[in-house]
Structures are given as structure tokens and as C-alpha cells.
Amino acid sequence: MTNTNPKNWLVLIGISLAAIMVPIDYTIVNTCLALIQRDLNMSIAQLQWLMTGFGITFCALLTVMGRLADILGRRRLTYLGCIGFGLASLGAGLSHSSFLLIIMRVLQGIFGAIMFPAGSAIITDAFPKKDQGKVLGIYGACMGIGLAIGPVLGGIITGLLNWRWIFFINIPVIIISLLICIPVLRESKHPCQLSIDWVGMILLILSLASLVFAISMGSEYGWGSLIIISTFIIAILSITALILIENKVKDPLLPFHLFTNHGFQASAWAYSIFVGFSWVVIFLTPLYLHDVVGFNTLQTGLMLLPMTIMTIIFPKISGHLYDRFKASVVMSIMFSTTIIAYLLFLFFQPNIPYWFIILVFIIYGASWGMGNGVGTPLAISQLENNNDVGVVAGAVITILNIAGVIILAFATTIFNYSQHYFLGYYLQQSATSFTATQIQAIHAALANPDQAANLIQQSSPAQATILLALFKTTFADGFRIVIALLLLLTLIGLPFALRSAKFLIKHD
Template sequence: MQAKLQNLSYYKWLIFGVVATGSFMATMTASIVNVGLPPITAALHTDIATAQWVVTAYLLVITSLLPLMGRLGDIWGRRNLYGFGFIGFTAGSLMCGVANSVSMLIGFRVLQAVGAAALMANSMALITSCFPQSERGKVLGVIGTVVALGSLSGPGIGGLLVEHFGWHAIFFVNIPVGLLGYAGVRLILPADRDLSRERIDYLGAALFTASMVSFLLALSYGTAWGWTSLTTMSCVGFALLVFGVFIWYETRIEQPMLELAIFKNITFSAGNLAGFLSFTAMFTNTMLLPFFLHDVLAFSPAKTGLIMSAFPLVMAVTAPVSGTLSDRVGPVLLTTAGLSLMAIGLLVTAKLQLDATLWLIMGAQALMGLGNGLFQSPNNNSVMSAVEPRQLGVAGGINALARNFGMVCGTAVAVAILEYRRVAYLSGLSEPTAGQQVAAFMTGYHDALLVGAGLAVLGALISLKRT
């Protein structure tokens, strides 16, 4: 069966279809669960702080395992790891759907996240290895569209499923998609050849995971714990100490989990740094805009969703075009222009006032979507084309790590600046009025987005000097 398929002229697009299935499922699930948190909290008789771990545990595990999963793909085979990803994700989804306590649900989300990490870390490597250099930008651009559509459709599909079938359905919906994806892996993806005989660096993986989990916990809960509290500082200190041990260890073994020499490649390092900054900047907006629209402007959930959909919709249209262009003109111009447009969009959003029109708000979101669409596909193409074929798995894992780490940092930066400026504005006011509360929020909101714009400008400068 597979031998016959390999003779077809469109075989590489069948491979793309399998990879796109995994990308769509992973991104849709990331956004679909947030819709189900309120009914999950009520049904499992828990509180918001505990229920939030349904999201946090998933994010921590994925981010911590991405480099390891990329490395395993290089050693065990990307087809094998992608199949494992579908199995782990599908099994985790089934178990999440039948969980009858919040502790069980969090535990099964960890299993789901292990599968998702295997999918995320190896998707770009599979595409890059199956498409010629002249088409990589285009196909990575289409993957950008798939990711945008997954993020866009998640809340809508989740709302319908929860309303008509209950919160369990947001996990059960993954099962047929996961089984279809696994069938595609077995029937379509080419067999892995010339696999590495290198050993797996389990100690290095454990050190990296411990360091990353500790640091992400500090970023995620620093505002609640207090940024100078003993708990936060202990998490940061432990993370830095263990990460230092990890770097020391990786430079002294023959077969490390992470070949640190890969970062000597300026194109690779600059692309990942620019990608990290792009997602950090983007998530200052993603995190705070819903609060501005709902709490300050009193927009309905439907209206808020409509406004926020402008970003992924424009990105979905732009990403394939920019990817195709990057095959012809290279990444520098497109990535620099993309991050510059994102910075302008953030600046416009930072200047919004209480009388801002719907079209102005949506226009700023569309501009950011345009900038992100121009940036992501050429940047991913640049990063994945900068390494040797044997390094594609770990390169894809690092690229995905930069993306997820940027999301967490952007969220943490936005909340920290908002809370700091809000508290400073209200200090000395024993009973602030509603108007003063709004003014305090707007002060922090504006400053957070200005910082996001500055990060986007920094990313643009790095993109300009990537070669």
C-alpha cells in the first residue's frame, strides 16, 4: 500500500495531510479546554485555582518535553514518534473524558501533553524532510494556516460541544481525529531510514525538564505568589542552578540530548530568538485584550470573539502567501516587515481609549495578524533550513519550545505589568471609584502593550541581522 502511494506525484501532500491533522488537533485542543473550565470546576466540585491546573499542567509538560521529543525523533525515527504522539494524545483524551475527579483529569492531561509534545516537536521535521527546499516556505505557510484555523475553531467548537453534550465532549472529539491521524501514520508516512545508534541522554532530559518546570511555575504564578516572595525566588533559583548543571553536563558527554553547537549557527539562533520575541509580544495582547473588551468596554462574549477572530483570520490568509514568497526572496525582508507591522498594531492597541470604535480595534488586530502571518512562515523556513538533516528533529523541538516559552513569558509579562501599574495607580485610595478602577486598568494595559511593541521591534532588528 505504502509503496504504491510513494509513486504518486502528490505523495508529499498526503504526508502533509497527516502532519496537518496532528497540528490542527494539538492547537484546537489548546484553545478548546479553556471554554470547558467553568463547567469542569462545577462538575468536579473544585475551585478555579485547582481547575486552572488542567491548563497549566498541559502547558508545563509540553514545553518541558519538546527538545527531548525532537531528539527522540532523530534517534528512534520521526514516523515512530509521530505515531506515538497520536496514540498518547488519543489515549489521554479518552481518559480525560471519563475522569471523575479533578486530580484524575490533571493526571490524564499530562499523558495527553506527552503525546502532543511528540506531535509538535516532529511536525516541522517531517515536512522539511519530505519537501524540497524550493517548496518549504509554501508548505510551512500552509501549516501556519492550519495552526491559525485550529486556534480559531477551538473556542467555537468547544462552546457548542459543552452546551449540547457536556464538558466530556471536548476531550472525546479528539478520539476519531487521533485514530484517523494514526492510521495516516501507518499507511502514508515513509518508513524511517538510517536511524541514529546514539544513546538517549535521560539525565540531560531530566535536568532540562526540572529546570523548565520550576522556571515556568515561577512565571505562571509569580503575580499570585509575589515576584519577590520566597516561593517565587526559590523556583527561579532552583531553575537557574539546575539549568547551569544541565549546560555543564551537556558539554561533557559524547551524545547529549541537546547539541549546544547548534546554537553557533547564527541563522538558527536568530530565528528562534526572533520567534520567541514574536510570541512574547503577541501574548501581551492575547492575554489582556479580552479583559479590556469585556470588563472595560462591556462587550458581549460574541462581540469579543468576533474582534479577536480578526487576528487568526488574517494570519490564515497571509501565512501561505508569505511562505511562498520566502522561497523566492528569502526570509529577511518578510520577517523584519512582519514584526514591524506587529509592533505598529500593538502601538495602536496601546493607544486605544474608552471611545475606541469597533473598526479601529479590529483593524489593529488584523494588522497584527498580517504581521504575524508575514513573519512566522519565513522564519520557520529559515530555522529548519539552517540545520543538517540529522538535526531536523531537535531543531523542530527547539523551534516549538521558543513558541511555547514565548506564550508563557508574554502572559506573565502582561499580567505583571498590569498588576504593578494598577496597584501603583490606586495606592493611597482607600475606596477607589469605578472610574478610578478603570483608569488604573487602562494605565497598566497601555504600558503592557507598549512593552510588547518594544519586544516586537527588538525581534525585527534581530531578524534584519539573522545572516
């Protein structure tokens, strides 16, 4: 029997309640993207900033804020993160412009990064060593479960209320968390010799923000425009400076020396690409179900429920597989189920039966859950020095977010180009004639929901029917192109991943 103080379990409940809101908010917007796009007149390129804006600041500040909490006080930083996150959520719910909503998402990422690592340290201090593995496992599970239930929760809340409540709902949860924590939470500090890599943090934010902006907005401003060329130059310079500085500072934000370990390198690259691809799937599939299949947000959220259940169940299953078999076996199963899911995604149609959607999401959820279950442990297990575990865990989270941000930016750009390509082709083949001005307006309407609605209203009944069909068809075509590319890259990467697994076997 454990002699743990009952108050410590209240600490765990209060901290975990606040912490789970961070990953939930990461993905809760996904099922509501179509409604947000319509209400705030946002393009696909702008929509992806609702995820990447959050992701850039969260991953860049996570390690820095963990060290700052050790110095200034973990309780103080936890309260600051909770209150700031609640206020940013209120601002997001009240936003009436795309720019303001993106800014609020960036602030959510900042305050989430303040809150999350401080909570981990508080829990470690609150429990005796014999209980720390169990309670940190519970706290860590908040990240995976939160990411998984976010889209489902978003669909249900939006279906019953409206999309603004996906942000408002955070406020009472944060208040309850604070009411639980305030009476039982004690201040704790751990001033250590680790320095805070402020320069690395700034360069990482600048690198990711400029690179993602250039990639996602190039088609809108023109790839040869001054603003896009300038942001590409800023990205290249800041990435170069980041690599040079991180190899020289004592306690780098991104410890590049870890990549000299072949086992860590293999597991980190495989897992980061896997997670980056999952960002793309979870961004595009809710939009597909709404815009092409015609589901409302509640239906979309419920359709994602099987995937959510699988992502909760399969980390434990993959953990058992990892304990019993070689790393190459686990990676083979994970990649194989992902490939099957991508193949099935290619068969999505506007009149797709419900059972087929559920089947695909079950398979994809199983592969995603397996990745979540073994990804970080696999990377950590490659180290011979246990003192680096905290550094590696933070580095893995940072790398995963970087991969997600960059891969999603590339995917949305490819999606946009595919849409415009197929739209031009279909308009040429159409029996109904459109003027050059109308064709230009139709292309512009792909990125502008208000313009698309006005265009349909101003068209003849025959043209309006064709336009509606075109918008659905080109979205489906763009979706299939992106999924086909993910499938191709996964097939190409599989042999390399399995070949790299020979470096992992030594540490299994």
C-alpha cells in the first residue's frame, strides 16, 4: 500500500485537467474548420495557420518554459499558463476576423507551453519515487488522449452549440483546475546549472514562421514576389544561424548531437514523418467529410470517434509488442497499417457508405495509436546515458511539432495547386461555356468562401449546379493527390526505416 498524501492526488487531477486542454485545443478546431472558414471567410492556407500557429509557438517555447519554471517557480508558471490560456481561449471565441483568431491561437500555444512542462515537474515533486512512473504515465497520456479526442469533442460541441464554444469551453475547465490546485499546490523550484537558450528559441520561431509563410502563401502572393522571396531568405538565414548556434551553446534547445546516435536518428526521423503525415490527415479529412460528403460538424465528429478509440487503445498494444519483439517488427506493423489506410482513403467518394468511413478510421486510428505508443520510448531507449532522458523527451516533442508544421504547410500548398489544376481542366471540358472573367472568378473563389457563395448566387441555375459540383470534385481530387503523395512517400520510406532499424535492435 502506498502512503502517498491524498492531497497529492488532487494535485495530479488539477494539473492533468488543465494540461489535457492543451492537446485537445491542438486538434479541436479540425472538425470545425469548414464553419470557421465560412464565418470568417478564410482560405485553406489561412486555415492551416490555426494549427501551425499553435504548433510553432508551443514547440519552440516548451523546453525554455520548462527550464524557466524550475528557476522562477513551477506553481507560479502553472498559474500564469492557466490564466493566459483561458484568456487566449476567450479571445479566440470572440474573434471576428481570421487575423485575430490566428493571433489568439498563437497565444494559446505560448501559454500552453508555459503550463505543460511546469505541471510535469510539479507532479514529480508531489509523489514519492515509487509512484512517479505511474503518475507521470497518467500525465503523459493526457497528450495522446487529448490529441485524439479533440476532433470528436469539437464536432459534438459545434453541432450542439457553435464553433466559438470549442474555445469558450476551456474557461470553466481552467477555473475548476485552479480551484482544485490553489488549496493544495505548493511552490517548488529547482535552480539548476542549465542555461536558457533564448536565442535558439527566437531563431526556431523565426525559422518556422517564415518558412511556413513562404510555403503556404507563395501561390497567393506569387512565388517571385518580393515578400515570398524575402521570407524564404529569412528562413534560410535563420535556419543556418540556428544550426550553428545550437552546436555551440551549452544547453541547446535542439540538441543536434543526439543525431550522431544512429538509433535515435532512425527512430526520430521515422516517428516525426509519421506524425507529420497524421497532421495532414486530421486536417483534411474533416474538411472532406463536410465539404464533399456533406456531413455537419456533429456527424463529422461522431465519424472520427472510432479513430479516437483506436488511438487510445493501441498505444498499450504497441507497447506490449515493443517489449516482446524487435523494433523492426513494430515499425513494419505500424507502417503496413498506415499504408492500408492511405490506400483506402483513395477510395473516398461523395456518396461513400458510412461503414467504409468507419473502417478506414479504425485502421488509421490503430496505426496512429501504435506510433504514439512506441515513438518516444523507442527514441529514448537508444540512449546509454539515462541522464539525457528529459532532454531527449523534450527534443522528440519539439521535432514532432516541427515536422507537423512543415509537412502540413507543404501539403496544403500541394492541395491548393491540385485544386486549381483540376478546376482548369474541368472548365475546359465543360459543355457550359464560361467567360474568361468568370473562369478567373471561379479560380479566385476556391480560396474565398464568400466569393464562392456570391458567384453561385449570380450564376444561372445550370452554371450554379456545375459550380457546386466542380467545387466538390476539385476538393476530392486535391485530397486524393495529397493522400497519394503520402502513400508514395510512406512506401519509399518503409525500406529505409526497416534498414535503419538494425541500429535499434542493439538496444531492444
